[in-house]
Amino acid sequence: MNELELTATRERLQARRRDLLARYHHARELAEEELDSREIEEQENAAELWDARVLSSMGEQDRRTLDAVMAALRRIEAGRYGRCTSCDEEIARERLEALPETALCLGCAIQR
Numbered sequence: 001m002n003e004l005e006l007t008a009t010r011e012r013l014q015a016r017r018r019d020l021l022a023r024y025h026h027a028r029e030l031a032e033e034e035l036d037s038r039e040i041e042e043q044e045n046a047a048e049l050w051d052a053r054v055l056s057s058m059g060e061q062d063r064r065t066l067d068a069v070m071a072a073l074r075r076i077e078a079g080r081y082g083r084c085t086s087c088d089e090e091i092a093r094e095r096l097e098a099l100p101e102t103a104l105c106l107g108c109a110i111q112r
Helices: 003-037 042-078 093-098 106-111
Strands: none
Touching (some): 003 042
16 A cells, blocks of 8 residues: 555544544443433333343444554554455455455455
C-alpha cells in the first residue's frame, strides 16, 4: 500500500474505533438509566436477564472488533499493515478494503 492508501485506511480504522467506543458508552448509559428508572419485578426478571445476555454478547463482539482495530492501527505504525500475522504473506487488497482490521490472509483465516 502506498502512503495515501495507508493514511485513508488509518482514518477508516480510527473512525471505526470512535464508533465502537461511542456505542459502548451509549449502551452503558442506557443500562444505567434502565436500572435507575425501573423497579425489577419477578415477572420481568426473565426478560431482563435475556436482555442482559444479549447486551453482554454484543459487548464481547464489539470488544473483539475494537481489539482488532487497535492492533491494525499498531501494525500501520510499525510498517507491518497488510501482512498476515500468521504466515507473513501479503493480505489481498480486496480483503483489506472489506475488513481493514483483519490480521490474517484468507488462507490462514479459513484454517482457523
